[in-house]
Amino acid sequence: MFINPLKRAAAKKRILQLLDSREEGNFKGDVNSIGVIIDDKNLNALEELRTLKKSLGIPDDKFTVVIFSAKRKTGKDFDMLDYCLNDIDLKAGIKKPELEKFAVGGVDLLITFAAESNTPVHLLTAYCHAGFKVGRYRQNIPLYDLVIGTEEPSIFKEELLKYLKRIKRT
Template identity: 30%
Template sequence: MILKGLKEKSNKNYIDKCVKNRVVDSNTNKINTVGVIVDQSEFKDLNWLQSLSTTLNVNPTNLKIIALVNPKQKEVNVYDLYFTKKDLGWKGTVKTDILKTFTNTDFDLLISFYKTSKLSLVFLSAITKAKFKVGVLAEEQVNDLILDIDINNTTIFETELVKYLNILNKL
């Protein structure tokens, strides 16, 4: 238990370091690649996430979705890319190739689509390389734009996201 607490503390410190050292790119380049981080226990509508690429005028092959799953729960995994909290190491390290590939991909837009503040989700949002980060969790500081909307109300989220991305000349 002590080691688990120390690991969480080291990762929280790494999140703070990532947030502090992040340079926000203020360019108006159009969005070509999108990464989405979800919690499978909260959201399972894979079809809507894939249709979001059409709304954002992004090629579906440039949309990468990764989900946090709980291996102890007996639910069917609907996501191709997934990870567990055990896949995260100490001081900002990741243990699997899936996470290494996802975090090293330079996304034009990263959508943190989860409502529960879990360290592993916030950690992944913080370390993933992205020019612009959008989230729905109001208390986290890893996002450039926060849309405080219920994640089950996808039409409002989609409308608001498109509205703000148009204002920022990203679409």
């Protein structure tokens, strides 16, 4: 479709604007809320990422998962937010109120576990207010405070927990 390339171009431009206005956080290592943004190609990692909730002692209401798919899927899991290209307007704004609330509400730790070139996911990541943002690819390093370059969810989780312990000690 013709609209999708326009939305992607606007999203890339908006990401750059959001990165320019990004404030450096004063993350102290205390994690009381977690947001996970994942795409449908990496759903196999979701269960491993959910174990972070238990590892860090996060209550269910402070753990939010957003799943991106190219087209809205039916039969979604009700404890997750769904996100698709239709939730982005032509000026790269977030149209869906639940996603806007998630992005503006902020979390202590935001994890993005998605494909390297997933522009809509990177747009939501850039919009989100978070104390500490973690991703997987060096290409997207301006979006994150920490990049853990692995495809394996269990290694990603282990490394993330190590870094969080180091941050908390210092």
